[in-house]
Amino acid sequence: MLLAFSAGNVATWIVWVVAAFACLASGVAVVTFTNPFYSALALIGNLGALAVLYLLLAAEFVAAAQVLVYAGAVMVMFLFVIAYLGSHADTPWAGGPSWQTLGAVGAAGAIFVEIVVVIGLSAGGRLSHSARLPDSFGSPQQIGRVFVTDHLLAFETTSIVLLVAAIGGVVLGAHAREDVDGLEEAG
Amino acid sequence: MLGPGVFWYLGVSAFLFATGAFGVLVRRSPLIILLALEIMLNAGNLALIAFSRQQGRADGQIFALTVMAVAAAEVVVGLGLIVAISRRRLALDVDKLTSLRG
Numbered sequence: 001m002l003l004a005f006s007a008g009n010v011a012t013w014i015v016w017v018v019a020a021f022a023c024l025a026s027g028v029a030v031v032t033f034t035n036p037f038y039s040a041l042a043l044i045g046n047l048g049a050l051a052v053l054y055l056l057l058a059a060e061f062v063a064a065a066q067v068l069v070y071a072g073a074v075m076v077m078f079l080f081v082i083a084y085l086g087s088h089a090d091t092p093w094a095g096g097p098s099w100q101t102l103g104a105v106g107a108a109g110a111i112f113v114e115i116v117v118v119i120g121l122s123a124g125g126r127l128s129h130s131a132r133l134p135d136s137f138g139s140p141q142q143i144g145r146v147f148v149t150d151h152l153l154a155f156e157t158t159s160i161v162l163l164v165a166a167i168g169g170v171v172l173g174a175h176a177r178e179d180v181d182g183l184e185e186a187g
Numbered sequence: 188m189l190g191p192g193v194f195w196y197l198g199v200s201a202f203l204f205a206t207g208a209f210g211v212l213v214r215r216s217p218l219i220i221l222l223a224l225e226i227m228l229n230a231g232n233l234a235l236i237a238f239s240r241q242q243g244r245a246d247g248q249i250f251a252l253t254v255m256a257v258a259a260a261e262v263v264v265g266l267g268l269i270v271a272i273s274r275r276r277l278a279l280d281v282d283k284l285t286s287l288r289g
Binding site (some may be wrong): 006008009012013015016020023024027028030031036039040043046047050053054056057058059061062065066069070073074077078081082084085088090100101103104105107108109111112115116119124126127128130131132133137138142143146147150151154158161162164165166168169172173175 | 196200202213225226241245246270
């Protein structure tokens with residue numbers, strides 16, 4: 001009980017509450033904004049708040065990668081595409097709630113209850129105590145060592161997945177250009 | 188472990204996943220569906236890292252990094268498809284994109 005009221009514990013709780021609330025609010029904002037540009041900006045906030053939660057869970061390297069790769073590179077690509085296409089307003093709830101919206105709320109609520117019940121049933125008793133960590137837990141050094149020893153196959157497979165995705169992006173772009181050329185010649 | 192226990196993080200993760208699932212089900216713009224998918228993937232990542240912290244093993248973090256790379260690949264292909272759709276002057280509305288033509 002001494003630990004429960006120490007200054008570090010209270011500070012961690014405050015940071016957690018702020019980050020978790022920002023995370024949930026920006027997640028709801030991504031889904032409810034009608035303008036895709038604002039949705040993408042809200043997702044950047046969501047990813048930043050998640051990075052704070054990762055830091056609290058002693059995952060420094062993953063938090064850094066999250067900010068650099070996700071909130072940086074991937075979201076810039078999203079914003080470029082949204083700017084290229086123009087922001088078409090998408091208004092799923094114009095004219096009151098439809099049966100689709102109600103069904104989606106029901107399905108999402110069912111998924112939430114299922115996750116909570118399954119985790120509670122299978123791991124509920126063991127979640128209250130967590131392992132003691134060495135200081136180096138989650139550091140780039142440790143992640144790198146685990147990556148190239150225990151999980152080398154996953155590491156190499158990831159490189160192939162990224163290569164195939166890059167080729168797929170080029171192929172999709174090239175086909176789209178041919179179609180546009182064909183349309184312009186025909187018209 | 189200072190601060191909230193692992194189950195609080197799992198609660199946030201479950202709520203985020205349900206939010207993303209709601210977005211995928213209800214939105215019509217493929218761009219916003221991709222954004223909601225990202226939320227679902229990140230909810231999975233948060234649960235993986237929370238369990239990694241609880242077990243004291245780094246394997247969950249490795250898994251989260253792999254998910255991140257796969258999500259980047261998914262965004263590349265998804266955005267490529269969306270740009271190709273808009274270049275063919277089709278409506279960016281998943282309710283209207285119902286037929287495949289070879």
